[in-house]
Amino acid sequence: MATVTYDKATRIYPGTERPAVDQLDLHIEDGEFLVLVGPSGCGKSTSLRMLAGLEDVNAGRIMIGDREVTDVQPKDRDIAMVFQNYALYPHMSVADNMGFALKIAGTPKAEIRKRVEEAAKILDLTEYLDRKPKALSGGQRQRVAMGRAIVRQPQVFLMDEPLSNLDAKLRVQTRTQIASLQRRLGVTTVYVTHDQTEALTMGDRIAVLKDGLLQQVGSPRDMYDTPANVFVAGFIGSPAMNIGSFQVVDGAAQLGQTRIPLERSVVGSLTPEDRGHITIGFRPESLDLVTQAQEGAIPVKVALVEELGSDAFVYGDLVGAGAAAKDIHSGAGDARVIVRVDPRRVPAKDETIWVSVRPGERHVFSASTGLRIAV
Ligand SMILES: Nc1ncnc2c1ncn2[C@@H]1O[C@H](COP(=O)(O)OP(=O)(O)OP(=O)(O)O)[C@@H](O)[C@H]1O
Ligand SMILES: [Mg+2]
DSSP, X not given: OOOEEEEEEEEOOTTOSSOSEEEEEEEEOTTOEEEEEOSTTSSHHHHHHHHHTSSOOOEEEEEETTEXXXXXXXXXXXXXXXXXXXXXXXXXXXXXXXXXHHHHTTOOHHHHHHHHHHHHHHHTOGGGTTSOGGGSOHHHHHHHHHHHHHTTOOSEEEEESTTTTSOHHHHHHHHHHHHHHHHHHTOEEXXXXXXXXXXXXXXXXXXXXXXXXXXXXXXXXXXXXXXSBHHHHHHSSSSOOEEEEEEEETTEEEETTEEEEOOHHHHHTOOGGGTTXXXXXXXXXXXXXXXXXXXXXXXXXXXXXXXXXXXXXXXEEETTOGGGGGGEEEXXXXXXXXXXXXXXXXXXXXXXXXXXXXXTOEEEEETTTOBBOOX
């Protein structure tokens, strides 16, 4: 087992100007499950492939434990990778698929058999060892791909969207299996996904990337409670956080009829670049239904209610905000305010509800830099 360290690791693909991964600094603890997450093209796979040795590092370095591996051949890095497209050999049995890398490495037959049987037991594949991949379900094939990595007893597991070929239900099941398996084996793991729910549920820590730049690293709780900037705020959480650009007037943030009083320190942090504006975020679950009379109550006209059984979400528009209504949206891009409501008492379409942001559950960001302002 080992730690993994990216030290200003940079990848610039030939013929491109902007780095796909730009000076990545990231330290992963021994035995830790770290999830790299971000939108398509942000550099997740490139980061993982640099660690695997499948992609050149143009600047900076990569360490596994105390050993610098920046220029070490992939086969000498003592890692095992599980890809999205886990391509099993169709003509080989499950056991042969799982043991293939060991066979190539010249491991004695008895040792291979032992490790394959152990892995099969862990993965619940014992009864399928003699089958061919085509006679397995998608989830079973995925487990064979995991088994192929486990038998190698590597220092580090690398996984690139290993669940994306599975249907929604199997994905949820398999993600808990992988997470608990990783904890049992205690092998340092770097796991790539674009799915923030997967990141929140699986990782000890999450690293969010955007345009090749690391935005924030922290525990799922950190990322959810104290997003470092507007991007992370909008990316982590489902449905996404409501994010609005408010005008600062007389010590309060104002948008249409909505007035949210601000701490003095927040008002004091405004710079000329902010042009008198501040960005405020609040999650759908941080809003309470209140009466119109309540100070600071925000009127929302219900456009749509999404009922999920355990939860219900109102998608609505700010009332009376006029042209300013476009200044608030959910981080996911919907031009609407999202409010979680009691699923047993959902409002009707076109009704106006009044909501207020629960104290301590609002997020304040600089309008010009997008960075979190500590309050
Ligand atoms: N071989 C390549 N040559 C040139 N550019 C590349 C190459 N591979 C990837 N890129 C670019 O590098 C950036 C990062 O790509 P990468 O595959 O790491 O993204 P990703 O985060 O894994 O995305 P996805 O979620 O879609 O898999 C993208 O802009 C991509 O177009
Ligand atoms: Mg990728």
